[in-house]
Each structure stands twice: as C-alpha cells, then as structure tokens.
Amino acid sequence: MVEAPRNTRQRRAVVAILEDLDGFASAQEIHDILKQRGESVGLSTVYRSLQVLADAAEVDALRNDDGEVLYRQCSAGHHHHLVCRACGRTVEVEGPTVERWSDKIADENGFRDVSHTLEIFGTCANCP
Amino acid sequence: MVEAPRNTRQRRAVVAILEDLDGFASAQEIHDILKQRGESVGLSTVYRSLQVLADAAEVDALRNDDGEVLYRQCSAGHHHHLVCRACGRTVEVEGPTVERWSDKIADENGFRDVSHTLEIFGTCANCP
DNA sequence: CACGATTTGACAATGGTTCTCACCGTCGAT
DNA sequence: ATCGACGGTGAGAACCATTGTCAAATCGTG
Numbered sequence: 342m343v344e345a346p347r348n349t350r351q352r353r354a355v356v357a358i359l360e361d362l363d364g365f366a367s368a369q370e371i372h373d374i375l376k377q378r379g380e381s382v383g384l385s386t387v388y389r390s391l392q393v394l395a396d397a398a399e400v401d402a403l404r405n406d407d408g409e410v411l412y413r414q415c416s417a418g419h420h421h422h423l424v425c426r427a428c429g430r431t432v433e434v435e436g437p438t439v440e441r442w443s444d445k446i447a448d449e450n451g452f453r454d455v456s457h458t459l460e461i462f463g464t465c466a467n468c469p
Numbered sequence: 470m471v472e473a474p475r476n477t478r479q480r481r482a483v484v485a486i487l488e489d490l491d492g493f494a495s496a497q498e499i500h501d502i503l504k505q506r507g508e509s510v511g512l513s514t515v516y517r518s519l520q521v522l523a524d525a526a527e528v529d530a531l532r533n534d535d536g537e538v539l540y541r542q543c544s545a546g547h548h549h550h551l552v553c554r555a556c557g558r559t560v561e562v563e564g565p566t567v568e569r570w571s572d573k574i575a576d577e578n579g580f581r582d583v584s585h586t587l588e589i590f591g592t593c594a595n596c597p
Numbered sequence: 598c599a600c601g602a603t604t605t606g607a608c609a610a611t612g613g614t615t616c617t618c619a620c621c622g623t624c625g626a627t
Numbered sequence: 628a629t630c631g632a633c634g635g636t637g638a639g640a641a642c643c644a645t646t647g648t649c650a651a652a653t654c655g656t657g
Contacts, residue, residue: 383637408536452591459587461571463580511606
C-alpha cells in the first residue's frame with residue numbers, strides 16, 4: 342500500500358500557481374511568484390513538489406534551449422506543445438499524423454517499445 | 470571577410486573521435502576518450518570545438534533525459550533521430566510531413582521563427 | 598623566421614538542480 | 628482532542644555540466 346501524499350500548505354500553493362499560469366514556467370519562476378504573493382515556499386520544496394507532480398503525470402515537463410526544466414499543468418492524454426520562447430505561452434496540439442509516422446519509421450527499422458518527444462518553439466504574436 | 474578557423478591538433482582530434490563514434494556522446498565522454506588515446510585535450514577546448522562544430526551544423530546536438538548535451542556527426546540537412554534506448558544505435562530519419570505539419574500549426578497560431586525538436590526512442594532489433 | 602591574432606588549458610566561476618539534516622506539521626490511532 | 632510516528636520542509640551546502648578568464652603556446656601568413 343502506497344502512502345498518500347500529505348496535504349500541506351506548500352504543496353497546495355505550488356498547485357495553485359500552476360492552475361493560474363497559462364504557459365510553462367521553471368521551478369525558479371514559480372518560486373519567485375510564490376514569494377511575490379507572500380506565500381513563501383522553500384526552493385527545495387518547489388522542486389520536490391514539481392517532481393512529484395510530474396511523476397504522477399499531473400504536470401508536463403520539458404526542457405528549454407538552456408536546459409532548464411519547465412512545468413505546466415496540462416490536459417490529460419497524449420499531446421504536444423507549441424511554446425513561445427519569450428513568454429512561455431503554450432498551445433496544446435495533437436498530431437495523429439506524427440504518431441502514425443513515428444510508429445511506421447520505428448517499425449521499418451525493427452525498433453519496438455517506441456516513444457517520442459516533439460515540441461514546437463516559436464515567438465508568439467504578443468512578443469517582440 | 471570571416472577568418473577561417475585554424476587547423477590545430479586538438480580540433481583534429483575531436484573531429485576524429487566523432488568520426489569513429491557511431492552514436493551520440495557527451496563532451497565529457499569525448500574528453501575521456503581523448504585522454505585514453507593519449508591525445509589529451511583540455512576540457513574547455515573540447516566544449517569549444519563541439520560548439521563550433523554544432524554552430525556550423527557539422528554535428529547534431531540533443532539533450533538526454535538528464536539534461537546533458539550529446540553530440541554526433543550526422544549527414545547534412547534537416548533530419549531527426551531514431552535512437553535505441555539500450556545501445557544508443559542511431560538511425561537518421563526524415564519527416565517532410567512533420568515539417569509541414571509543424572509549420573502549419575505554428576502559422577495558424579500566429580507563431581514565427583519556428584523550430585522544433587523531434588526524437589524517436591525505442592529498443593532496436595539487436596537489443597533485448 | 599617573425600609577428601600578431603587565435604587557440605589552448607588549468608582553474609575559477611556560474612547556475613540549475615539535488616542533497617543534507619535538524620526541525621516541523623500532518624493525520625491516523627488512541 | 629491529543630499523541631506520536633513519519634513524511635515534509637527549508638536554509639544552506641554540495642553537485643556537476645557548462646562557461647568564463649587570461650597568460651602562455653601555437654598557427655600560418657608575410
């Protein structure tokens with residue numbers, strides 16, 4: 342039997358931020374926002390909470406060009422992201438064609454247990 | 470007029486390693502291999518050489534799950550990778566459909582300066 | 598060869614992330 | 628309601644890939 346995670350102020354605060362945010366944000370950004378709101382949470386705790394949430398697939402995680410990990414609360418199910426490099430605004434997109442294509446490629450080359458990563462980056466209309 | 474890069478022992482050594490290697494390798498791994506071969510090259514120099522090569526699109530770079538950057542000598546032109554999780558064997562693949570799809574998605578959402586990352590992971594026929 | 602600009606490399610610095618560990622808070626049991 | 632075991636917290640240190648520094652070595656042209 343697995344222990345249920347405890348319901349702490351800190352974890353609730355992190356989840357609340359993720360619910361408010363539109364796009365992807367780094368752990369450090371979330372930490373800063375919490376501080377601004379006066380709901381200070383230790384940086385370690387922010388990292389830990391995000392890891393737990395990501396492991397539970399309650400948030401999506403990806404790396405930007407700088408190698409930073411960004412987190413975002415997303416809808417369930419397999420999807421990809423169109424992410425603004427400047428402001429992090431994110432559009433969830435589906436690509437059934439891509440899924441089929443990647444499965445076919447893998448099959449043709451004798452690969453099994455196939456997964457893939459696909460993210461699209463750009464600058465959104467609101468950013469310079 | 471841009472200066473041509475100099476032809477130094479160190480840079481030749483790094484390129485030679487990349488030619489020998491089949492799959493992706495990190496800067497640190499390449500540095501270690503150089504040391505083993507007795508062709509010691511400073512770590513900074515390995516990083517710089519790889520950056521230069523990556524900027525010139527002579528090698529491809531991608532990040533593994535741990536955030537390390539991996540490098541590999543690849544054929545010219547835009548392509549993606551089908552990588553074996555177990556042995557690292559890599560197959561270069563093209564996906565013109567995917568390119569068009571991602572451009573279309575980005576355009577429909579008003580994003581510009583679009584780039585994308587796409588890698589396929591699986592277990593190859595030689596691996597259990 | 599000589600010279601100047603580039604490159605190198607030992608080392609320090611950076612920065613995101615993880616670890617440590619003593620203290621705290623939660624929550625099931627009493 | 629309160630207890631107590633144990634997971635959670637947080638300040639700071641540690642970690643580690645990568646980048647910056649700068650004096651000394653090297654390349655290649657004149």
